[in-house]
Amino acid sequence: MQFRIIPVTPFQQNTTLLWCERTRAAVIVDPGGEAERILAQVAALELEPESVLLTHGHLDHVGASAEVSRTLGIPIWGPHPDDAFWLNALAEQCEMFGFPPVTAFEPDRWLRAGDRITLGDEALDVLHCPGHTPGHLVFFDAKSRLAQVGDVLFKGSIGRTDFPRGNHRQLLDSIRERLFPLGDDVRFIPGHGPMSTLGEERRTNPFVRE
Numbered sequence: 001m002q003f004r005i006i007p008v009t010p011f012q013q014n015t016t017l018l019w020c021e022r023t024r025a026a027v028i029v030d031p032g033g034e035a036e037r038i039l040a041q042v043a044a045l046e047l048e049p050e051s052v053l054l055t056h057g058h059l060d061h062v063g064a065s066a067e068v069s070r071t072l073g074i075p076i077w078g079p080h081p082d083d084a085f086w087l088n089a090l091a092e093q094c095e096m097f098g099f100p101p102v103t104a105f106e107p108d109r110w111l112r113a114g115d116r117i118t119l120g121d122e123a124l125d126v127l128h129c130p131g132h133t134p135g136h137l138v139f140f141d142a143k144s145r146l147a148q149v150g151d152v153l154f155k156g157s158i159g160r161t162d163f164p165r166g167n168h169r170q171l172l173d174s175i176r177e178r179l180f181p182l183g184d185d186v187r188f189i190p191g192h193g194p195m196s197t198l199g200e201e202r203r204t205n206p207f208v209r210e
Contacts, residue, residue, distance in 0.1 A: 001143065001144040002018070002020075002021050003018050003019075004017040004045065006041055008034040008037060008064075009033035011033075011192070012192055012193075013030065013032040013060045013061055014030065014189060014192060015031050015038055016148055016189050018122075018124070018139075018148070019120075020121050023119075023120030023121065024045075024048045024120070025048050025122075026045075026048060026119060027049065027050060027053050027124070029148050030053070030055055030061040030148075031062075031063075031064040032060045032063045033060070035068050038064065038068060039068065039071060039072070042072070049072050049074050050119055051076070051117070052077065053078050053111075053139060053148075054078040054079045054107065055078065055137050055138065055149075055151070056083050056086070056133040056136040056137065057085075057086025057087045057135065058093070058133065058151070058163075059097060059099055059102065060097070062087065062090070063102050066103065075109065076107040076108050076109075077107060077108065077109045078107060078111040079110070079111065079135045080113075080130075080134075080135030081110040081135060082133075085164075086135075087105060087106065087107075088104050089104070090104045111126050111137055112126065112128065113127055117139070122143065122144075123141070124139040124140065124148075125139070125140045126140075127139075127178050128178075129152045129171075129175075129178050130171075130174060131152065131166065131167050131168065131169075131171025131173070132151045132152055132160060132161060132163075133163070133165065134165045136151070136159075136174075137150070138150065138178070138179065145185055145187060146186070146187050146189070147179070147188040147189070148188070148189045149179065149189065149191070150190070151190070151191040153175055153179060153188065153190060153208075154190045154196075155190065155193055155194050155195070155196040155200075155201070155205075156205055156206070158172075158208060159171055159191075172207075180198055180202050182198060183199075184197065184198055184199025184202065185199065186198045
């Protein structure tokens with residue numbers, strides 16, 4: 001699995017392109033804004049996008065989803081249906097955070113734990129990791145030992161749980177019971193900031209270290 005991280009908007013959230021090197025089949029994970037930049041990278045890399053994938057329903061991770069989906073003619077998959085209330089409240093989120101207006105939308109397919117997304121020769125397993133939001137998902141490529149974890153875990157930190165229906169206990173359980181068992185060698189792409197490995201965070205992250 002190949003990848004390119006594109007930090008977008010003043011929130012510097014990570015939009016990620018994931019693709020199969022042989023077929024160029026790709027997914028666009030969490031297009032949170034600046035659709036033109038994302039589309040330019042897709043074109044420059046000569047990718048063949050098949051879907052938009054969403055880890056969760058917060059505005060800074062879904063803001064450009066509808067535009068990217070419409071422009072490329074590809075479906076939106078995810079997040080888990082427990083985040084439907086966040087997608088339904090996109091107008092209120094825009095007003096709260098000073099973003100340009102974004103119309104509420106429903107994904108073409110909700111995703112759940114155990115789902116698998118294929119792109120060319122590659123595959124992503126879907127994990128449900130609630131806490132930051134109740135419907136937060138993680139996408140894991142077992143072959144290349146790479147995970148896209150959204151706002152569940154960061155280098156040296158963890159996701160916020162002070163938004164509506166956030167749950168600190170659930171978040172810690174998601175990290176310790178669903179992410180750490182994937183293996184210390186797994187590299188992860190967080191929703192904001194630099195990459196790390198699960199082993200590094202298990203050993204040093206003050207919020208979840210063992």
